[in-house]
Amino acid sequence: MALLLLFASPLTLAFTLEDLKNQLSQPAVVTGPFIQEKHLRALPQPLQSKGRFVLARDHGLLWLLQTPLRQDYRITAKGIARRDLSGWQTLPSTSAATEQNRLFFAVLQGDSSGLQRDFDLDLTGEPQHWQLRLTPRSLLLKQVFTHIDISGARFVERIELHETQGDRTLLRMPESTSAESLDDAERNDFAE
Structure with missing residues (x-):
């Protein structure tokens, strides 16, 4: 009986x-710094940007770029908005941008059903150290990406997009934390 339990337990513990x-x-709000590196074949050094993000399960994503320039973006189910001196301005919606938004949300929230429509998913690891590889299924995505690697623990910590022409984008979010609710400034940003 103990031998049977020993062999059965790895199957029941699979992540x-x-x-x-x-x-x-699970968390209502996840926030933290990000570092994004764009590795272009034509350049010897990656292009790097840094900032903060706020992912609110019931509202969307604030992407607050701080360097090399300051630029704030709000991504919600309604689309993308950029902040300028007069407030949030909705950017023109394209089907490609809409698809990118849907993909980005699905990745950060672990929405496997949303991802499985366009990708083959291969998850390895355990809750505190997991890796997910997305391999595109659709012809359109196959023209853009060879694969996307995502890894993390409690939260997504790293996303690496491998493009077909040899460029890649690495996004690191190493110090994410969770909160029960948005702070006043974040709530205002989503309300506008």
């Missing part, structure tokens, strides 16, 4: 896509 989705969608 699944549903487990990952539950883990990543």
Whole structure:
């Protein structure tokens, strides 16, 4: 009987896509710094930008770029808005931008059902150290990406997009924290 339990237990302890989705969608708010590097074949050094992000499960994403220039973006189900001196301005919506928004939200929230429509998913690891590889299924995505690697623990910590022409984008979010609710400034940004 003990031998049977020994062999059965690894199957019951497997970390699944549903487990990952539950883990990543649990916090109401996730915030932290980000570092984005764009590695272009034509340049010897990557282009780097830094900032903060706020992912609110019920509202959307604030992407607050601080260097090399200051630029704030708000990404919600309604689309993308950029802040200027007069407030938030909605950017023209294109089908490509809409798809990118949907993909980005699905990645950060671990929405495997949203991702499975366009990608083959391969999850390895455990709750505190997991890796997810997305391999495109659709012809359109295959023209852009060879694959996307995502890894993390309690939150997404790293996203690496490998493009077909050899460029890649690395996004690191190493110090994310969770909160029960938005602060006043964040709430105002989503309300406008």
